[in-house]
Amino acid sequence: MPFAIRLLSLIVVAFAFGCSVALTKDAEAVRVVTDNQKERCEFIKLITVRVGLGPDKPGSALKKALNQTAAAGGNSFYLISSNGDIDGASVSGEALKCSL
DSSP states (O other): OOHHHHHHHHHHHHHHHHHHOOOOOGGGGOOEOOHHHOOEEEOEEEEEEEEEESSSSHHHHHHHHHHHHTTTOOOOOEEEEEEEEEEEEEEEEEEEEEEE
């Protein structure tokens, strides 16, 4: 295999796996809540994220939403919608402060 093709293949693989989203330390404590649990929570803000690259687009979109929830001071996330297709994945929900 020519060097240029090997190099291009390596760059594509590194780019695809380098785009995965990791949970922050604070986001590891964020919990996804149900309708009933949400009633005992304080709304902080609406969160909408979209991920277009990487091997696990839906998982990365959820992790990104949990990271944003933690950054906003929330400890819970209420999932409103999630969508995924060949072009990427998106998650919308509410960042909440709950006393669970």
